[in-house]
Amino acid sequence: MAWTDPTNVATGDVLTATRYNNEVVGNAGFLFKPPMCVLRNIAGAVSIPNTTFTELLYAAELVDTDTMHSTTTNTGRITINTAGVYCVTSNIAWAGSGADGSRVLMRINQNGTEICRTDSGNYGASTALGFCLAVTT
DSSP: OOOOOOOOOOTTOOOOHHHHIIIIIIHHHHHHSOSOEEEEEOSSOOOOOSSSOOOOOEEEEEEESSSOOOSSSSTTOOOOOSOSEEEEEEEEEEOOOSOSOEEEEEEEEETTEEEEEEEEEEEOSSEEEEEEEEEEO
């Protein structure tokens, strides 16, 4: 479902069922149920090396209103099907390893090319972080 720009009307114009359904009903549905995807990460701990980006795989969809994610193919991928502005968030926690200076980077790729990234900076050995990136398609 996508947003339909309403047409300009003049006095005496007739509101047809098609225009009403597209411009009123359809747009209200878009506003009340926008394209979104909420995923849950894999169960259990993930081993992540400190020298390379690691794709996180998602085993469960909590919400997917626009067929943005598959639980069987490319489970680390979210595909934007409707143009718009999206807020991509992530919550990450790791257990203490006895070393300080842990760092978390989150990046978003579009067709294999990095389009944005956020950096946690340096944190202690046991930390929980939240990230938010805004992406316009």
